[in-house]
Amino acid sequence: MPELPEVELARKGLAKWLPRGTKLRSIHVQDARVVKPSAKALRDLEGAEVKSVERRGKWLRIVLRDGRRLFSHLGMTGEWARVKSDAPTERFERVRFEVEKGGTKNSVLYVDARMFGHVIAAKEDTASWKKLGTDPLVDGIDVDALAARLAKRKKAIKEVLLDQSLLAGVGNILAIESLWRAKVSPKKRASTLTPAQVKAIAKGVMDAIHATIAAQEGERASYVNAGGPNPFKVYGRKNEPCPRCKTPIARIVLGGRGTYFCPHCQAGK
DNA sequence: CTCTATGTTTAATT
């Protein structure tokens, strides 16, 4: 469930389940492949107390009272869940934290089918965390700064938007939706964008984020291909009419990823 | 069986 809006939803859940002062009583690693640097290093956090739960881009950071940290990246299919402490192991459960606050016990699970995600124990901020660029929700987007950085990039704007050191948290769907909102072709070279287009893209990113968060009403995140209706404007809508001009939506591959856009509204290159 | 999938890193090629 992994772009900025979904990770933000995960942060809200964890913040509620792990309020300041929550103790990590025991940690059970079901599959060590998602744990770094090792299962033992993660278990060493047993007994620690939660101080805060934060998000930057697609990364989650749980800061503990003693200064140590727990990082989480959801990869493609990761999610966090809370269950009763005696609940049976779930199908794709990879790590289980038995937690306690004020005498109340619960289990907080990291669940991940494809296991592209990670749960990391660290003493300080990781390189991945420190490299992250501006987070649209945490920091807001400075249009002039964004324009200055895009001016140096020759690649297609859609590929550049996926660079986490630029705008942290923008993934394949957000990039696609933002460019449609901005009426900019995903193939357009970043350095050739006009100031007005950069401004439109910044607004498109913010609007797309808020639109997805607004669609999250319920507890479960919006998996496009997981039964529910597709909440997006053009993502996953090949050959469907563009919501603005009715031209059939096209699908191309950019940077190895499926890219949807309206050949009419987002004309040019 | 084939194709695609909300991500990131790394090896190979240009």
Added chain:
DNA sequence: GAATTAAACATAGA
């Protein structure tokens, strides 16, 4: 050396 591209990771569902 820089930039671009493909592959790899592991699994599910259409």
